[in-house]
Each structure stands twice: as C-alpha cells, then as structure tokens.
Amino acid sequence: xxxxxxxxxxxxxxxxxxxxxxxxxxxxxxxxxxxxxxxxxxxxxxxxxxxxxxxxxxxxxxxxxxxxxxxxxxxxxxxxxxxxxxxxxxxxxxxxxxxxxxxxxxxxxxxxxxxxxxxxxxxxxxxxxxxxxxxxxxxxxxxxxxxxxxxxxxxxxxxxxxxxxxxx
Numbered sequence: 001x002x003x004x005x006x007x008x009x010x011x012x013x014x015x016x017x018x019x020x021x022x023x024x025x026x027x028x029x030x031x032x033x034x035x036x037x038x039x040x041x042x043x044x045x046x047x048x049x050x051x052x053x054x055x056x057x058x059x060x061x062x063x064x065x066x067x068x069x070x071x072x073x074x075x076x077x078x079x080x081x082x083x084x085x086x087x088x089x090x091x092x093x094x095x096x097x098x099x100x101x102x103x104x105x106x107x108x109x110x111x112x113x114x115x116x117x118x119x120x121x122x123x124x125x126x127x128x129x130x131x132x133x134x135x136x137x138x139x140x141x142x143x144x145x146x147x148x149x150x151x152x153x154x155x156x157x158x159x160x161x162x163x164x165x166x167x168x
Contacts, residue, residue, distance in 0.1 A: 025100050026136055032101030037062060039106040041113075048118050050110050059103055066094055104138055112142045119149055126150045135159035 039058050070093060111133075119127055126149050133139060134153045143151040153159070 023135070025104055026138070028097050029100040029104040029138070032095075032097030032099070034098075034101040034105035036095065036098035037102040039102045041106055041110050047121070048114050050114055052107060055103065055106055059099065062099065063094065104136075108136070108139050108142055111139060112146055115143065116147050119147060124149055126152055129153040130159070132159055 040054050115127060118124070127143065127147055129140065129143065129151065130153070135156045140151070140153055
C-alpha cells in the first residue's frame, strides 16, 4: 500500500496523467534517471515503520522550485499537495521523467529495505507481494534481487488495488 499511496500522491503533485498513480509513474519513470534528483528516504521511526510524507513534500518543493526557475509565481508555503497544480505549459518543460524515476527509486528502496529487515528478523522463508503495488516492475526486481529469500508475486493482471476488491 505504501508505494501505491506514494505514487498516487506524486501523480497529484506532478500531474502527469489522470490514470492510476502507480502505472502512470512506472511508465514515465522507466524513461528517467533515478539519480537526477536525490529524494529523501522515508522517515526511519522504527525498524519496520515508514512514512512517505517527507518524500511527497520533497517532490512538491522540487516542482515548485523548478517552476520558479521558469518564471512562474507560486505559493511556496502552506500549499497542499492536491492544490499544487502545474500549468500545462510549465509541465511540458519539467523533467518529469527524472522526477518520477527518483521518486519511484526512493519509495521502492525504503520498501525493499524494510521488508528485508523484517524477513531477517522474523525468519521468513519467503516474501509475498500483493495488491496493486505488486504490479510495480522496479519493486518486483529489487525485492527479488536484494532479499535473501524467494519473493513471490501474482501475474500483473491479478495485482489489483485492495480497495477495489473491498468495495465490490
């Protein structure tokens, strides 16, 4: 849920499309440089806790800074993410691909790190990814590459948002 929520928030901030946050971000991020913008990793409160609020704010502030550099006048403080609309003429000149790639890398990095820590501490013999976030290619790849136990996930077509399943 964490990555999907974070991706939806990024989608709201960068306004890269009106489709579901995760798939839209992944498509754009695949074309970007994840190291172009060093976004912060999630708050490290406890060994398994995380928050994407700092990441969300970092994206918002970066987009605002880039807009100002392009001559746009914006409300820098006290602005809510959902109100941070990017004008279409400014949006086209923003490095959205790199922002998306950096955002996705930061979110995935934290999820992989926290999952690896939990798997080790609790002696997991495998990890299962489920829900909408399990469709993310980078998350699948990094979990499989970095976890010391097998990582299982369903086919992408079966990775749906849990909220949709509950609502039906």
